[in-house]
Amino acid sequence: MPRxxxxxxxxxxxxxxxxxxxxxxxxxxxxxxxIAAELLPVHTRQLAQTGRVAIIVRDENGEIIHELECRLTTRSPGAGRH
Structure with missing residues (x-):
C-alpha cells in the first residue's frame, strides 16, 4: 500500500x-x-488571521497530489455598491 x-x-x-x-x-x-473538517474548529484563530488553512497531500516521492484549501473571506453588506 502506498504511503x-x-x-x-x-x-x-x-x-x-x-x-x-x-x-x-x-x-x-x-x-x-x-482532516480539514477536524482542524477547522481548532484553527479558527489562524483562519481569521491568515484567511487560509490548507492540507497538502504528498505521496511517497514527495510529490504533491492534492491540496485542499479553506479560505475565509468577509464582505460588508453593501460593499462595492455605489
Whole structure:
C-alpha cells in the first residue's frame, strides 16, 4: 500500500513526517477532507488571521497530489455598491 503524508499550512507549516498507508490517491483525498473538517474548529484563530488553512497531500516521492484549501473571506453588506 502506498504511503501518503498530510502537511498543514496556516500561519505556520506543519510537516507530516509519519504519513499513513492508504489504498489510493482518492482515499488520500477523502482523508484530507476529514482532516480539514477536524482542524477547522481548532484553527479558527489562524483562519481569521491568515484567511487560509490548507492540507497538502504528498505521496511517497514527495510529490504533491492534492491540496485542499479553506479560505475565509468577509464582505460588508453593501460593499462595492455605489
Amino acid at each position: 501518503f503524508f498530510f502537511d498543514i499550512s496556516s500561519d505556520r507549516a506543519i510537516r507530516d513526517d509519519e504519513g499513513e498507508d492508504l489504498a489510493d490517491t482518492e482515499t488520500a483525498r477523502d482523508v484530507a477532507i476529514r
